Amino acid sequence: MGQKRTDDELVAIGRRLKQARIALGLKQKEISQSLGVKYATWNHWETGKRIPDPLAMKDFYLKYGITMEWVYAGDPKGLRYKLD
Numbered sequence: 001m002g003q004k005r006t007d008d009e010l011v012a013i014g015r016r017l018k019q020a021r022i023a024l025g026l027k028q029k030e031i032s033q034s035l036g037v038k039y040a041t042w043n044h045w046e047t048g049k050r051i052p053d054p055l056a057m058k059d060f061y062l063k064y065g066i067t068m069e070w071v072y073a074g075d076p077k078g079l080r081y082k083l084d
Contacts, residue, residue, distance in 0.1 A: 011048035013071060018046045020066045035059050 021031050032042035035056050044050040052071060060066050065080035 007048065010051060012074065013052065014046045014048035016071055016074060017042075017052065020060075020064070020070070021046070024064055024066075034063060 021028065024031070026034070028042050028046065029039050032039045035042070036059070037053070037056050041050075041053075045052040054068070057066075057068050057071050060071070061068060067075075067078045069075040069077065070079055
């Protein structure tokens with residue numbers, strides 16, 4: 001049986017996505033288009049309403065160097081940027 005996600009965890013993930021997007025100098029519309037997801041989808045991820053899709057986060061890493069470890073766990077190792 002999988003672990004249940006808490007609202008606090010989703011909000012923390014969203015906060016990290018927002019930090020990364022701002023550090024990259026991008027607007028939500030720009031990042032969502034770049035990753036091939038709907039604006040509303042990115043917004044839901046960034047506001048902690050939904051958990052980000054791992055395949056989209058893989059693309060986030062490949063395009064921008066934002067690691068999945070940072071997005072999902074807050075681990076800054078491997079980041080190209082200082083975000084914490």
